Amino acid sequence: MSSRTPWRARAGTALLAVLAGIGAFAVPGPALADSPSESRQTVTYHGYRVEVPADWQVVDLAENPRACLRFDRPAVYLGEPADQNDCPSGVVGRTAGIVVQPITARSAGQATAATARTQRGKATAPSAASSNDTIQIAVEDAGVLVTAAHTPQTESLVRGVLASADLTRGAERTALPSAAQRSDVAPLAAAGPQPGSYLGKGFDACTAPSQAAMNAWQASSPYSAVGVYISGSFRGCAQPNLTASWVTAQTNNGWRLFPIDVGRQAPCTSYSLKISTDPATAKSQGVTAAAGAITAASNLGIPAGSAIYSDIEAYNSTASCKAAVMSYLSGWTERLHSSGYLSGLYSSAASGIQDAAGEYNNSAYTRVDHLFYAWWNGAADTNTGSYVPSTYWSNHQRIHQYAGEVTESYGGYSITIDRDYLDVGNGTVPPPSCTGANFNFTAYNTVQNGSSGDQVKAAQCLLKAAGFDPGTPDGAFGPATTTAARNFQTSKGLGADGVVGAKTWTALLSSGSTPTIQNGSTGEAVTRLQRALTAALGRTVAIDGAFGPGTTQAARDYQSSRGLGADGIVGPATWSALQSGK
Numbered sequence: 001m002s003s004r005t006p007w008r009a010r011a012g013t014a015l016l017a018v019l020a021g022i023g024a025f026a027v028p029g030p031a032l033a034d035s036p037s038e039s040r041q042t043v044t045y046h047g048y049r050v051e052v053p054a055d056w057q058v059v060d061l062a063e064n065p066r067a068c069l070r071f072d073r074p075a076v077y078l079g080e081p082a083d084q085n086d087c088p089s090g091v092v093g094r095t096a097g098i099v100v101q102p103i104t105a106r107s108a109g110q111a112t113a114a115t116a117r118t119q120r121g122k123a124t125a126p127s128a129a130s131s132n133d134t135i136q137i138a139v140e141d142a143g144v145l146v147t148a149a150h151t152p153q154t155e156s157l158v159r160g161v162l163a164s165a166d167l168t169r170g171a172e173r174t175a176l177p178s179a180a181q182r183s184d185v186a187p188l189a190a191a192g193p194q195p196g197s198y199l200g201k202g203f204d205a206c207t208a209p210s211q212a213a214m215n216a217w218q219a220s221s222p223y224s225a226v227g228v229y230i231s232g233s234f235r236g237c238a239q240p241n242l243t244a245s246w247v248t249a250q251t252n253n254g255w256r257l258f259p260i261d262v263g264r265q266a267p268c269t270s271y272s273l274k275i276s277t278d279p280a281t282a283k284s285q286g287v288t289a290a291a292g293a294i295t296a297a298s299n300l301g302i303p304a305g306s307a308i309y310s311d312i313e314a315y316n317s318t319a320s321c322k323a324a325v326m327s328y329l330s331g332w333t334e335r336l337h338s339s340g341y342l343s344g345l346y347s348s349a350a351s352g353i354q355d356a357a358g359e360y361n362n363s364a365y366t367r368v369d370h371l372f373y374a375w376w377n378g379a380a381d382t383n384t385g386s387y388v389p390s391t392y393w394s395n396h397q398r399i400h401q402y403a404g405e406v407t408e409s410y411g412g413y414s415i416t417i418d419r420d421y422l423d424v425g426n427g428t429v430p431p432p433s434c435t436g437a438n439f440n441f442t443a444y445n446t447v448q449n450g451s452s453g454d455q456v457k458a459a460q461c462l463l464k465a466a467g468f469d470p471g472t473p474d475g476a477f478g479p480a481t482t483t484a485a486r487n488f489q490t491s492k493g494l495g496a497d498g499v500v501g502a503k504t505w506t507a508l509l510s511s512g513s514t515p516t517i518q519n520g521s522t523g524e525a526v527t528r529l530q531r532a533l534t535a536a537l538g539r540t541v542a543i544d545g546a547f548g549p550g551t552t553q554a555a556r557d558y559q560s561s562r563g564l565g566a567d568g569i570v571g572p573a574t575w576s577a578l579q580s581g582k
Contacts, residue, residue, distance in 0.1 A: 044168060044170075047171025048165060050098070052076055061101075062078075066086045067086070069240075070236065071094050071095060080102055080106070080107070084413065094133075099146070100144050100146050103138065103176050115136045118137060130150070133149065135162065141171055146162070148162060190247050190251040190306075194256060195424050198224070198225055198422050201224070201420065202223055202422050203408075203415075207240075208228050214249075214250055215253075219411060220410045224256060225255065226256075227259075228259055229261075231262075234263055234271070242300070248301055263285075266312060275325060277324050286333075287335040291335055291454070308342070315348075315351045322358075329365070337430050338433065343368045353371055353384070356371070357392055370424065376403055378403055379400075382399070382421060399420055399423075401419070404418040433473065434465070437458060441455060446500065460481055462508040463484045468484040485498045506582070507580060509531040510532035519549070527545040529570055529578075530551055533554045
């Protein structure tokens with residue numbers, strides 16, 4: 001039995017689309033400004049100039065357009081990648097790296113509303129958000145799209161590189177076109193849930209193949225399904241082809257897609273991004289991963305009803321490691337269900353899959369809907385041997401990766417793939433529930449009749465927990481939610497307008513027990529406090545369940561502004577003010 005080395009990739013939202021990496025090693029390092037000048041090199045492309053560490057590889061894609069954009073070693077890639085890339089099957093690890101490519105119709109398809117745009121004359125956006133350990137900036141005055149991959153350990157180094165940027169006289173402006181300005185944008189809609197109902201062969205590869213390759217393989221290969229890596233901060237290859245247009249084109253042509261997220265790995269491995277050994281934290285991490293996967297799927301037009309597979313590579317299981325993985329998958333599954341998606345697990349048959357089978361009937365964990373298992377026995381079937389009883393996941397819920405790291409060629413296009421055999425069905429997604437709902441936001445926006453999304457669902461769940469039933473927590477703010485909000489507001493002496501704004505959010509988020517907590521406290525009450533302070537103060541308070549200096553200052557600021565003793569200790573008076581929506 002063998003499971004592939006974790007090079008898997010796909011950045012599915014456009015922001016994630018150019019690169020990301022997975023693997024065992026991270027290279028921590030100081031911010032670039034801390035490095036002596038002799039340890040740096042200057043790199044210029046299209047008038048965009050940055051300083052990078054001297055030991056980073058610089059790859060000119062004009063000279064080597066089929067180079068594999070990989071981040072298991074620090075590198076800068078300059079230029080536009082080819083439609084097909086020569087990626088090996090064993091890309092392992094993420095360190096740090098940057099892609100600088102021209103703004104074209106093709107590269108514009110990789111951007112989203114989350115892509116930072118620099119102000120005129122500015123070459124950097126050091127405060128740009130990182131999503132799945134990826135930062136993307138459109139430097140329009142140089143006509144380039146810059147995408148930077150990092151790990152938690154190397155983020156400061158990467159931000160230092162971005163902050164070093166300036167423009168030369170050779171810079172020429174090209175604006176990043178919006179979707180409305182582009183003629184190549186296909187509708188954001190796959191041809192139904194993916195992979196849907198399908199029995200037959202498929203494959204997965206490090207990068208989504210070009211349209212020409214997909215057409216050639218459709219005409220002459222035995223495959224009709226393809227695995228695509230849509231999200232996760234631990235992916236290994238760049239994804240210049242995978243856009244909403246690509247998804248629409250393939251599914252319209254009859255291909256079935258099985259979307260994959262590559263995120264945290266088992267704690268009993270040497271990977272740099274691990275699941276926590278604390279089950280509650282592990283479950284929360286699974287929720288967070290699923291939320292990112294849902295966003296990626298939505299941006300790619302992969303609809304609710306689709307299955308998304310969490311890639312957890314092979315590990316040597318222990319009791320604590322198994323509990324962590326199963327807790328993570330519970331959060332993953334519950335969050336996917338809350339948005340109408342099915343959940344899947346990819347792993348080695350001898351580790352993650354066997355562990356999931358061992359807990360199949362354990363109500364302490366929420367069971368995944370589909371299995372995608374690596375067992376390289378060469379048999380194109382969905383038999384699981386001794387790893388999983390034949391009665392488990394037996395209702396068209398299996399994908400077997402039966403051979404790996406093989407190169408095949410059809411119609412003149414060679415791709416290194418893993419071979420898969422699918423027996424999958426549409427399945428039925430459980431109705432939305434509050435289990436696994438996300439309550440942690442950097443800001444709590446006003447929501448009201450007609451609003452939709454995760455914050456609406458959070459408000460619905462909080463109203464329900466407070467005893468004011470808004471109906472099914474489906475993320476759609478309708479009349480029932482308005483009535484529940486009004487009744488809650490009346491109970492708190494707030495203006496009963498049915499609109500969930502700052503005061504109502506504060507009262508909802510702080511509901512519950514009122515223990516005295518202060519610097520050094522941890523736990524659920526601290527989490528509730530941090531959420532409520534974020535809403536009440538109108539600024540982001542880190543929500544991590546740990547009462548540290550930041551929470552202390554936020555508590556003091558709240559107490560001072562509400563006429564309370566500003567000691568940073570949250571006792572009955574502070575809780576009372578919060579729960580009254582003050």
